[in-house]
Amino acid sequence: MKMDRPHLVPLSDQLVVLLKELHGLTGRYVNMFPGRNDPSKVMSENTINRMIHTLGYKGRVVGHGFRHTFSTILNDKGFNSDWVELQIAHVDKNNIRGVYNHALYMEGRREMMQWYADYIDQLRLI
Incomplete structure (x- = not known):
């Protein structure tokens, strides 16, 4: 949901496979991408940017x-x-x-x- 509107997203075959794998890791939570400190909340948008920085792309790309x-x-x-x-x-x-x-x-x-x-x-x- 974005801006309090439902957002329907068609999924590619590749993404369905990845989401099934992800379910094995996070399936016990309500969210597919649970928050680090509070799994009842979604992962922070800063998590993606932090991963990008860790991979060496700081200042070159953002999520x-x-x-x-x-x-x-x-x-x-x-x-x-x-x-x-x-x-x-x-x-x-x-x-x-x-x-x-x-x-x-x-x-x-x-x-x-x-x-x-x-x-x-x-x-x-x-």
């Missing part, structure tokens, strides 16, 4: 930057911009259109997410 990369790649590859924006939980900037258009584009977004997961897999081979 939120992955959203920029995701959006840029998918828009560059010609995916429907409505799908991309909805996938990263952005609301329509056109207030009138946002009020009337409640489409979720789930099938298109599912295909887009599978393409992106396959693309990331290909990058791992480089």
Whole structure:
């Protein structure tokens, strides 16, 4: 949920496999990514940035930057911009259109997410 709105996210085949593995580690908690100090709360956004720093990328990338990369790649590859924006939980900037258009584009977004997961897999081979 973002901004008190439900956020539906279609999952790639690769992510389903990873989430099943994650369930073995965190399945006893309410959240998939439990907080370190309080597992009833979600992991802090700072946890991702701390991991990035630990890996040696401090000052070069932040966790939120992955959203920029995701959006840029998918828009560059010609995916429907409505799908991309909805996938990263952005609301329509056109207030009138946002009020009337409640489409979720789930099938298109599912295909887009599978393409992106396959693309990331290909990058791992480089």
